[in-house]
Amino acid sequence: xxxxxxxxxxxxxxxxxxxxxxxxxxxxxxxxxxxxxxxxxxxxxxxxxxxxxxxxxxxxxxxxxxxxxxxxxxxxxxxxxxxxxxxxxxxxxxxxxxxxxxxxxxxxxxxxxxxxxxxxxxxxxxxxxxxxxxxxxxxxxxxxxxxxxxxxxxxxxxxxxxxxxxxxxxxxxxxxxxxxxxxxxxxxxxxxxxxxxxxxxxxxxxxxxxxxxxxxxxxxxxxxxxxxxxxxx
Amino acid sequence: xxxxxxxxxxxxxxxxxxxxxxxxxxxxxxxxxxxxxxxxxxxxxxxxxxxxxxxxxxxxxxxxxxxxxxxxxxxxxxxxxxxxxxxxxxxxxxxxxxxxxxxxxxxxxxxxxxxxxxxxxxxxxxxxxxxxxxxxxxxxxxxxxxxxxxxxxxxxxxxxxxxxxxxxxxxxxxxxxxxxxxxxxxxxxxxxxxxxxxxxxxxxxxxxxxxxxxxxxxxxxxxxxxxxxxxxxxxxxxxxxxxxxxxxxxxxxxxxxxxxxxxxxxxxxxxxxxxxxxxxxxxxxxxxxxxxxxxxxxxxxxxxxxxxxxxxxxxxxxxxxxxxxxxxxxxxxxxxxxxxxxxxxxxxxxxxxxxxxxxxxxxxxxxxxxxxxxxxxxxxxxxxxxxxxxxxxxxxxxxxxxxxxxxxxxxxxxxxxxxxxxxxxxxxxxxxxxxxxxxxxxxxxxxxxxxxxxxxxxxxxxxxxxxxxxxxxxxxx
Numbered sequence: 001x002x003x004x005x006x007x008x009x010x011x012x013x014x015x016x017x018x019x020x021x022x023x024x025x026x027x028x029x030x031x032x033x034x035x036x037x038x039x040x041x042x043x044x045x046x047x048x049x050x051x052x053x054x055x056x057x058x059x060x061x062x063x064x065x066x067x068x069x070x071x072x073x074x075x076x077x078x079x080x081x082x083x084x085x086x087x088x089x090x091x092x093x094x095x096x097x098x099x100x101x102x103x104x105x106x107x108x109x110x111x112x113x114x115x116x117x118x119x120x121x122x123x124x125x126x127x128x129x130x131x132x133x134x135x136x137x138x139x140x141x142x143x144x145x146x147x148x149x150x151x152x153x154x155x156x157x158x159x160x161x162x163x164x165x166x167x168x169x170x171x172x173x174x175x176x177x178x179x180x181x182x183x184x185x186x187x188x189x190x191x192x193x194x195x196x197x198x199x200x201x202x203x204x205x206x207x208x209x210x211x212x213x214x215x216x217x218x219x220x221x222x223x224x225x226x227x228x229x230x231x232x233x
Numbered sequence: 234x235x236x237x238x239x240x241x242x243x244x245x246x247x248x249x250x251x252x253x254x255x256x257x258x259x260x261x262x263x264x265x266x267x268x269x270x271x272x273x274x275x276x277x278x279x280x281x282x283x284x285x286x287x288x289x290x291x292x293x294x295x296x297x298x299x300x301x302x303x304x305x306x307x308x309x310x311x312x313x314x315x316x317x318x319x320x321x322x323x324x325x326x327x328x329x330x331x332x333x334x335x336x337x338x339x340x341x342x343x344x345x346x347x348x349x350x351x352x353x354x355x356x357x358x359x360x361x362x363x364x365x366x367x368x369x370x371x372x373x374x375x376x377x378x379x380x381x382x383x384x385x386x387x388x389x390x391x392x393x394x395x396x397x398x399x400x401x402x403x404x405x406x407x408x409x410x411x412x413x414x415x416x417x418x419x420x421x422x423x424x425x426x427x428x429x430x431x432x433x434x435x436x437x438x439x440x441x442x443x444x445x446x447x448x449x450x451x452x453x454x455x456x457x458x459x460x461x462x463x464x465x466x467x468x469x470x471x472x473x474x475x476x477x478x479x480x481x482x483x484x485x486x487x488x489x490x491x492x493x494x495x496x497x498x499x500x501x502x503x504x505x506x507x508x509x510x511x512x513x514x515x516x517x518x519x520x521x522x523x524x525x526x527x528x529x530x531x532x533x534x535x536x537x538x539x540x541x542x543x544x545x546x547x548x549x550x551x552x553x554x555x556x557x558x559x560x561x562x563x564x565x566x567x568x569x570x571x572x573x574x575x576x577x578x579x580x581x582x583x584x585x586x587x588x589x590x591x592x593x594x595x596x597x598x599x600x601x602x603x604x605x606x607x608x609x610x611x612x613x614x615x616x617x618x619x620x621x622x623x624x625x626x627x628x629x630x631x632x633x634x635x636x637x638x639x640x641x642x643x644x645x646x647x648x649x650x651x652x653x654x655x656x657x658x659x660x661x662x663x664x665x666x667x668x669x670x671x672x673x674x675x676x677x678x679x680x681x682x683x684x685x686x687x688x689x690x691x692x693x694x695x696x697x698x699x700x701x702x703x704x705x706x707x708x709x710x
Contacts, residue, residue, distance in 0.1 A: 004314040004513070004526075007332075012322035012532065013303040016478075019539035025304040030483055031297060035290035037282050038490055057503070116518045123468070123521060127434070142280065143503040150522075156467045157521045160460060178492065178504065182485040189450045189485065194514070197522055198466075199452075201508035206460035209500070210375040210392055211399050211418035212259075213266050219374060219422055220429065221460020221507075 042141055042176035050141040050174045051229070058144030058227055061204030062217050069231040070100065077133075077166070077228060078105050084164050084226065087130030090114070090122075093153035096135050100168070100230070106133075114155045123157055132162040132222070136169045138184075142177035143203050146227070150198035159202060164224040167202075170232045235326065235357040236587055238386045238571050243594040250569040256396045260388075260566045263395050267557040270501025271608075278503075281493075291494045291611040294487045295548035298479075302539070305448040305481055306530065312451030318513030318526040326533050330361035333440075333473055336527055337365050340471050342437035346429075348455070348462040349373035350442025351390060351551065352475050352531060354573045355586070358440070359384075370432050372461040377425050378402055381409045388567025390553040390574065391499050396566060429461070439465035439523065443476035444550070445491055446528075449484045452512040453528070456495055456505040463509055472511075472523035478530050479547040485510075491550060494610040499552035534586035542621055546581045548611045553578075555605035555615055561598050570595060577605035577615045581622065589626050596622035 017024040042050060058065050068076040081089065089111040097103060106113065112125040126132065134154065136146035146167045150156045159165050175181060178201065188195055206221030217223065239246060250256065275284045298305055310320040323329035337345070345367045347353065359369045371380040375394035379385040382405045387393030394402075399416040406412030406424060414420040441462060445454045453474050455462050466472055482488050488510075496502045513526040538547050556562050556576030567575040572583040572592060580599060583592035596619040605615040 002317060004317050004319040006310050006314050006320045006322075008322040008324070008328075009307070009310055009320070012324065012478075012530070013307055015532075015536055016303040016306070016539060019536050020300070020302070021540050024307075025301055028301045028304045031293075033290060033293055035286050035293055037286040037290060038493070040282050041280060061506075114520075116520055119520055123434070140504075145504055152516065152519045155521050156463065160463050160467060178489045178508075179486075182489040186449070186485040195450055195452070195512060197512050197514050197519075199510040200463070201504065201510075203504050203506050205506075206458065207506060208374045208422060208459045210373075210378070210394055211402060211421055213263055213392075214418045216419050216422040218426075219459035219461070220372065220426055220433070220464050 038177065038179040041179070045141070045176065047171065047174065050176060051171055053141040054139060054144055054169075054174050055229070056144075057142065058204070061144045061225075062207075063144060063204045063225045063227050065227045065229055067229045067231075073168075073228070073230050074101050074105055077102060077168075078108070080166060080226060080228060081105070081109065081131060084166070084224065085130060088112070088125070088128065089131045089133060090126045090129040090158055090162060091132070092134040092155055092158050094135055096168075100170075100232075102168075114153055114158065116152050122155065123161075126155075126157040126161040129162040130164065132158040132160075132165040134158050134165070134167060136167050136173055136227075138175060138181045139169050139173045140177050140181065140201070141174055144227075145178070145201050145203040147181055148198075148200045148202065149196040150200060151196050154196075156198055156200070159200070160221055163218075163222060164226065165222045166226045166228060169227050169229045171230060172232050236355045236573050236583070237591065238568055238573065241571075243569070243571060243598070246569040246571055247565050247598075250565045253566070255398060256388075256566050257564065259396060259398060261563050263389075263392065264557050264563050267392075267501065267553075271498055271554060271557065272501075274497040274501040274503060275610075278497075281497075287490070287494060288610055288612050290490050291550075292548070294482065294490060295550075295611045296545070298482060298487075299539075299544060299547055302479065305483055306478060308448040308483075309446050309451055309481055310528075310530070312449065313513060313526075313528050314451070316451055316512060316514035318451065318528055320528045320530065323529055323531045323533070326356035326531070329356050329475060329529050329531050329533070330358060332529060333358060333475075333527075334361055334365045336471065336473060337362060337367055337438060340437055340525075342367050342471070344432065344436045345369045345438045345440060346372050346433055346436040346461075346465045346469065347376070347440045348442070348457065348465045349376050349393070350440070350475065351387070351573060352442050352477050353440065354387060356475070356531065356533065358475065367438075370429065370436070372429055372433065372459075372465060373457075374422060374425055374459060374461075377429070378405070381405055383409075386568065387573055388575065390551055390556060390576075390578075396568065429464075433461075433464040434468055436465070436469040438471045438473060439467075439469040441465060441472070441474045443474050443480050444495060445488050446476055446481040447483075447485055447488050447510070448481055450512055452485075452510050454488050454492065454508065454510045456492055456508050458500075458502075458506040460507065463507060466509065466511055466523065467521050470523055471525045471527070473527045473529065474511075475529045475531060478532050478535055479549075495550050495552050498550075498554040498608075498610040538585045543581070543585055543618055545613050546578070546585060546618060548613050549578055549582070550611060551578075552610060554608040554610060558604040558608045560600055560602060560604070565598065570598065577619065578613075581613075581615055581618045584622055584626075589622075589629050593622075593626040593629070596620075596626065 138147040403416040580595040
């Protein structure tokens, strides 16, 4: 991609340096932080302990959680789709669907798999879809959060537009908290690798407490959130 | 509309607020709930360990970032542009608006959607966009309510429509946008969803504020709950983000710490429902992401705090934890401050950004109880900065620079305004209660510290003198 433009930088930054009473700084090393409480959270927790915390915290966020293992996943997902009213489905384009043996589930229902070649038509489909299905890339025990690394195929619309979303959460993706996820992204940046244009941390259905501090679940994003927690190791 | 709210003088606004019983009850109840939720998610949440450690971590990160602000802004802008984004450094609100107007004109934009953003309120961006023929749609529920109600102004940094009850919102929706339902929040919210659904899809430009920019990758991190931010940043072809120049962190790792402090302090959540991190660099095939991405980095008076005793005011992460514990805010509400930034942080920031002429009286809207300083997740010494502002204000008005004279000036202002004086007198026993031992104050907060280090203050009595006198007068009749 062509480099974008930057306007007024030097004038602006020179003024800041001047106010700070020194010359502009060309290089700054990050200090070793004296306080790092984030690494202590669930520090020595086992994967089962993390999974239990993930379950508890997801439920706190109004998420319906189903547990299964890889061999039962396809059947479980089919049943869950039925439980939430079936209808039309939109999914991200993700090789994990076939790796986890889920292709047949979508063959049986009215499903749109995200396909960039048909352009904006995808959005129209997603707008009218009843359920969006996708994988969590990283999952946070502390807050029952799923993380999506969105790109062309792992489309943002799938977790956003349908009334209900179903996130497949492989047990192997669970980490203690955001700390581990952002550490990985930081390492990617340091190594000069590209990062996704949208890294979305999502914790349950959209909600608001703007009217008299009463929580209402379901505002502009999904109204219902479902996790399928899969034991994959 | 810019930072300023209303045309009346500060003490007239206070008098108005003190007459508004509903608003005051709403403020008190909201404060209690927000404060309690915050405590549950911070000091009372054993999972995260010692909350003080988190506060120290936040302070350390913010201090380092501000001390090296020129470097990190340079890094941010270069990384943002390297991925194809456009960066505009704006010295003033007018510069920022002019740039955004140009982008809107080039794009021939008619419809603009916005997520909640105090900085765009500060610069009056909506009016600037309307000048060039854009229809601006506020999409955060609270901002939508305010916009529908003839562009009412925010009364709280995090929950801008806090001063309105559900019946008022129902009536506004009925009169202004044809709502037919009840006052149930669920129904009102569903109505807003239905009204905005197509608006999101048809917008030409999406505009956001910024919680934290991440310098190392040119990314922007946004913490929200309603899903509107995601709609605003997914469907329009052009995205514009406006950020105060201090709102950034060096790397993704510091973003983690600050998002945690923000979510827990602002709304008592372990994490907000969405933490959306956006970086330019979308290729042509992508269907649901903006094709053009602009970042406007705003000074608008912030640099006046750099290198001064007010520098740490720029550490603020806009969580409103200080607002939610402030006894003065509780008694006068948000609009009385006359600024979109209210409460203790508003009383510190507004004079920095807008000057003493306009906002010099705000630092006197404080009992100096230091509850704000205790609540701040990044340890800004707010009550000390309020005292410093008072000194500066008094000095600017031609009086000697001593804190004693500043205190006398404060007393004069308080005593000359009957309602404020009454509030202060009635409130004194409540504000001071935590510091009272055996009927006197031996370890006072804030400015009382140096006094109480050598002698004791008598605790304010439950029956104040005026009430006592009134009662005794009655008895003699």
